[in-house]
Amino acid sequence: ASGFVSVPITSSRWDGLASGEALVRILSEAKGNDAQKPVYGLVVEEEFERLLRRMRSSEGYQSTLDTYLRQAFDARMIQHITATKSLRVQPPYGVSILGNVTRETLRSNVTPDMARSGFANRFLWCPIEERAIDVAGSSPWRFTDEISRALIDARAAWTGGQSIELDSDALRALHARLHRA
16 A cells, blocks of 8 residues: 555564663564564563663763663664674664663652753653553453644654554564563
C-alpha cells in the first residue's frame, strides 16, 4: 500500500543488559557478517530500576551503558574496541526499551547528570496508576485522550506522517516473542 513504510524485523528480545559492551556484542552477533542487515530488538526491563542503578553505579557517572544506549537510540554507529577485540555495529538497527518503574524510584535514580547527558529525554515516560482490580475480569487500561493525541502526534512527527505497516510474518514473529514466557 502506498504511503506505508515497511519495517523489517529480526525479532529479538534482549533482557538484563549489564553494560554498554554487552549491547554492542548482542547487536554485532545479531548482524553477523552482514553489516547492512537490519536488526531490531526489544529490551524488557521489568524492574527498570535495576538498569538505572547499573548505569549510575560507576564512580562519577561514567557508565558505558548510558553512552551506548544514547548512541543506539540515535541509530549511530557504535563500537567497542579493546586490545584483543573490536566490535562495530553500523545502522540499520534499532533498540527499544520497555521498562517498569515507580515515580519515586525514577526520581531517586535519574541523576541530574543523566538528565543533562540526554539519556532521560530519549524515553517516553507514561505514568500508570496502580489500581485494585480483578485481573481475570479486568479490561486493559487506556491512555487519556490527551496522552493518546500526544502519542499520535509524536509518532507522526517521527515518521513524517507515514504509518508503519508490518507484514504478516513480522507480526507473527513479534507476537510470538512478546508472548513468550
